[in-house]
Amino acid sequence: MIDLLQNYHPIIQALFATCFTWAVTALGAAGVFMARDINRKILDGMLGFAGGVMIAASYWSLLAPAIEMSTGKDIPAWFPAAVGFLVGGVFLRGVDKILPHLHIGFSLEEAEGIKTSWQRSTLLILAITLHNIPEGLAVGVAFGAAAAGFPSATLAGAVALAIGIGIQNFPEGLAVSMPLRREGMSRLKSFWYGQLSGIVEPIAGVIGAGAVILAQPILPYALGFAAGAMIFVVVEEVVPESQRGGNTDLATMGAMIGFAVMMILDVAFG
Numbered sequence: 001m002i003d004l005l006q007n008y009h010p011i012i013q014a015l016f017a018t019c020f021t022w023a024v025t026a027l028g029a030a031g032v033f034m035a036r037d038i039n040r041k042i043l044d045g046m047l048g049f050a051g052g053v054m055i056a057a058s059y060w061s062l063l064a065p066a067i068e069m070s071t072g073k074d075i076p077a078w079f080p081a082a083v084g085f086l087v088g089g090v091f092l093r094g095v096d097k098i099l100p101h102l103h104i105g106f107s108l109e110e111a112e113g114i115k116t117s118w119q120r121s122t123l124l125i126l127a128i129t130l131h132n133i134p135e136g137l138a139v140g141v142a143f144g145a146a147a148a149g150f151p152s153a154t155l156a157g158a159v160a161l162a163i164g165i166g167i168q169n170f171p172e173g174l175a176v177s178m179p180l181r182r183e184g185m186s187r188l189k190s191f192w193y194g195q196l197s198g199i200v201e202p203i204a205g206v207i208g209a210g211a212v213i214l215a216q217p218i219l220p221y222a223l224g225f226a227a228g229a230m231i232f233v234v235v236e237e238v239v240p241e242s243q244r245g246g247n248t249d250l251a252t253m254g255a256m257i258g259f260a261v262m263m264i265l266d267v268a269f270g
Contacts, residue, residue, distance in 0.1 A: 028173025029194025052258025084224025136201030140208025
């Protein structure tokens with residue numbers, strides 16, 4: 001796979017990688033054709049797993065390379081990663097305050113963002129869509145970083161990140177299509193909107209790769225930005241959702257397994 005990707009421009013590489021993560025989201029959403037609902041324990045464990053993958057990816061695939069490539073410069077090595085990280089969190093906070101959305105398992109009264117009369121199903125879709133923006137951005141920035149030629153950012157590491165994000169996208173697709181089915185949507189519509197929530201990943205991936213290729217000096221900041229955006233989503237959304245059903249130990253173990261899987265992928269590939 002890596003040898004094949006080397007023949008393409010980094011933006012095309014990012015597009016292929018994020019189309020893969022989108023496809024796994026669609027695969028998860030397809031679970032609605034086999035069942036109307038999913039056991040809450042299974043869902044909480046899978047959400048915990050997704051959170052663990054995102055936390056590990058934020059450090060191993062984004063922050064660590066950002067710090068390495070800033071070493072030996074005129075500014076402290078931690079500065080670009082720290083600034084980018086905090087700006088990424090602030091950016092997602094701003095989007096979170098503006099975009100109307102509803103987290104899984106929450107009542108309609110707990111919807112966030114600008115108040116709207118949109119249906120509950122639409123708000124659920126937007127919540128997962130918001131979640132997918134930093135994931136696509138992270139993959140795109142990783143491929144752009146690999147193209148810059150820094151030893152700490154490799155094509156293999158970017159592929160590992162895409163695989164990890166793809167794995168944790170499976171429960172995300174499932175987590176949006178199943179509630180839509182419970183809301184009364186047909187199986188086909190539930191699947192369609194479930195997979196559609198992942199379409200922002202290729203868009204964000206191409207933007208991320210293009211931005212760091214056009215402006216290489218911002219690369220460490222961009223890596224930190226993607227990490228901060230992902231950590232914001234994990235802490236604000238994924239962890240609370242995984243713990244809300246009362247299966248705290250299961251969700252926590254899922255997070256630890258997800259972290260370990262992403263760490264192994266990054267070290268083994270990178």
